[in-house]
Amino acid sequence: MSEGPVYSIVAPVYNEVDSLRPFYAQVKAALAGTGESWELLIVNDGSSDGSHEEIEALAAADGRVRAIHFARNFGHQIAVTAGIDYARGRAVILIDADLQDPPAVIPRLIEKWKAGYDVVYAIRAERRGESLLKRLSAKIFYRLIHRITDINIPLDTGDFRLMDARVAQVLRQMREHHRFIRGMTSWVGFKQTGIDYVREERRWGETKYPLRKMIAFALDAVTSFSFFPLQIMIYISFTLAIASLLVGLVISILRLALGEEFFGGQATTIVLLLLLSSFQLFFLFVLGQYVARSYDESRDRPLYVVASTVGLPGAQVSNQRLGGIGAPQALMARADYQEQERAGDGE
Ligand code: UDP
């Protein structure tokens, strides 16, 4: 680990063939000013558009570019995870490869790190070229997450951030399958701060986050960091119970006063029945979201499968399951961690 670079830039790539070259050029330009060493870890998340060849070419031309090719598409958050696992830098920087997060912002992240912060996240002060639906849903999403979770997840931040090696080390030990990395970094703690930036328009290719994936992502975020959806059930159940008592009372009084035929209608019964079953099904769904996730966690499959790497040690090792841990760095991290635990036992 000692001979690692100062900065590890982690970029997930899923079919970004056109932006790869300009992205690499901009990263190189942004880091040239620091005068320090760096590596660019490109995680190819099962691309099928020629990104693979393009990454190989970049890695062949510049030894600082390293590639991790997945065996298939595992998803954005998992690709970022693999990048963190393999990173050897004293600081790890997560950035999208589609140039929506401008590499020119990186020196500003570094500046804060040098001032002593362990996590520096980039806040999207403005989002360019995104549909009203995306901007609105993102606004609501970040605020909702902020409200219902116990940890302090900053508003309007994506995964674009810098983290110190010690934060990355903790993340390597968090092997959950449904990952919300921005929440996980907040969870770690230490000194965190943010800087503002303008999120650029996507110039090449298209977003890999259609509505369906955004909903799945939001569900992962909520279930990973909050039990609020499970807890509100008790309030709804109390409310309904009290309402039913009151309604029962009112109906009884009306019937006593006005005769048997009051509120005898079948229609009312049917409507109420449908309403209540829809409530129940909805909460079964909510419950199911938690149950399915805990099933996924207990099955504990490897988070990703690496097909090949360039410029990195041990592609085969990364598939090995050692308590569900992936890459070599992570294997080492786990060994260190267990040693610490053993040391702790003696006390
Ligand atoms: N990405 C990935 N795997 C996926 C989807 C996306 O590695 O399954 C990458 C993608 O290539 C990009 C980054 O993750 O570099 C962010 O994705 P995208 O730009 O589609 O998301 P958006 O910016 O629209 O939220």
Ligand code: MG
């Ligand atoms: Mg994007």
